[in-house]
Amino acid sequence: MTDSEILTAIAEVARDHGLWEGPLDRDLRLIEDLELDSLKALTLAVEVENRFRVCLDPEIEATVVTVGDLVDMVRRELAH
């Protein structure tokens, strides 16, 4: 899966769950730009895991700031 496919899939997850309607790009920050509160961030994490059938690492997850960080993390998990 390429980065842009991962990004598109994440954008679909975000739209399906009412988290973000517009286009997603790598530089958007989850908290500041997407305005995710705890419940929305959790929904995004759980549904991204479900969509890609991966289990995100809590240690790496804690360092995620932008959409791009999330894409990178998914790519690494898929490579395992």
Place this chain on the structure above:
Amino acid sequence: MRTDQPTLIDLLRRAGAFHEVGLRLLDRSERASWFPWSEVSRRAEDTCGRLQRLGLEPGDRVGLVFPTSIDFIDTFFGVILAGAVPVPLYPPVRLGRLEEYLSRTSRMLSAVSPRMVLADERVRRLLGTAVRDVAPELGCLAPRELPASDGRPVARAANDLALIQFSSGTTVDPKPVALSHRAVVAQAVALNAHWPDSCDHVHSGVSWLPLYHDMGLIGCVITALERPGSMTLIPPELFLARPAVWLRAISRYSATVSVAPNFGYGLCVEKIREEELDGVDLSSWRIGLNGAEPAVPRVMRRFQRRFEQWGLRPETLTPVYGLSEAALAVTFSGLDGPFVSRTFDREALSRRGQAVESFDGLEIASVGEPIDGFQLRILDARKRDLPARQVGRLWIRGPSLMEGYFDRAEATDEVLEDGWLDTGDLGFLYDDELYLTGRAKDVLILRGRSHSPTEVEASVDHVEGVRTGCSVAVSWLPDGADGEVMLLLVEAKNGVPQDSFGEIAERCRAAVRAATGLTADLVEVVAPGTLPRTSSGKLRRQESLRRYLGDELLPPDRVTALRLAGVAVRSSFELARMRWNGRR
């Protein structure tokens, strides 16, 4: 001393003989793992041996940091069998805010001086800084790292400490609620006595509540142990992301009892799509407890209407009241009919503290009558008993009150007096049933969890244009809302022009979200000196809220500025309300 009172150790030994009932854990794909009590008990003995080999002794506190998993169940009961005291703590939140999580965990750990911390393998690596501060003598370990060894469960008395759970307002000033075996067992016995098995049905439960919370741990796991009965556990994050999982589990396992805070019922109405409930039948569900935050009649009616086509019974939803200092439940409304609510005259309630029924006004759900062994008193400010239908402060007495806040004698003396506990909640009795109207203490209750207002207030201290230390955060339940709403009132710095108040409000909202993960539903920037203070200069939160709602929140002097501010407050209130309604 009486020796016939059972401890949790006795309950686990007794349940160990049962192979047909137990705990079922669902994973992210809703696949079940089944652990009959015989197996839970055997595994706990194994964990107990390992802990004893490491040197764990009776009375030692052990921090437990796990998601909903068999590891939590193994370590919790293993620690209990070793005579030590488990202290369940939150696992990290998802996607960020690690610093906030670590400092909170560190404060909670230091409040109980644990001799050991046990954590999920993946979480453990994150806990470094939080654990370093308290330096538990026996270390911070994952269950897999415990050395195998035979052990022997320790004898404990009913008065010994069983567990410590954290109470509301835990974020800034964590208050560790210390519960004895007697209290925890008494709570489980009282709950189970409320819905005995009959020849028609044997009760069983489903819960998505976190196990570091009294409703999940004592209300679900320990009541199932005491019965012994079966309980299906769903990871809370799975429910929050996909609430249909909860209703599907109730249907699949024909559960009769399940409990959630009010927002959980609202989340189901909002998020569940029809196609997610194909083939679901909720007719087995007899008791749907609604507690931990105010039970909102409108939300319960919406839930009722929405899910009755899947067989939800009209008598299922049951508002209840409790608090962690009482181990859990204090009052229960009737189980045989639909929930009861009454509408009271708003003016009489807010001005005179009198409950006068009226056609139009504030609708409040009854949380019912005290459960076995509990007594209620409604007292005025001088601690004199008030008559029925008069609003006052709720004090309670009963068999499952905490021993106190662990190692916090002063904080304990503030709330416990001659065997009575000051709940800090306000309410009145009407036809012997309890109705709650608000809180005397400044706790924010949002989505079933309590938060300290100071943490929210501190997060805006360094926002540009804000007068440091001059903000208040309060929450309340507005008319027509599905849950409590957070209002943040912020004073601007001297000399900041009024036309920048809107931008400052936006910056504050973002700062709160970044620091706490909470959404401030309404943010209002006001002129310096506007917020009411005590004679010693402390900001008064509840009075600020009262004035805000009454449109009486006005700057100190200057007539023209005052009028302007009044208009600004109202118009941005309308704006914020629109935003709030639009989000739903």
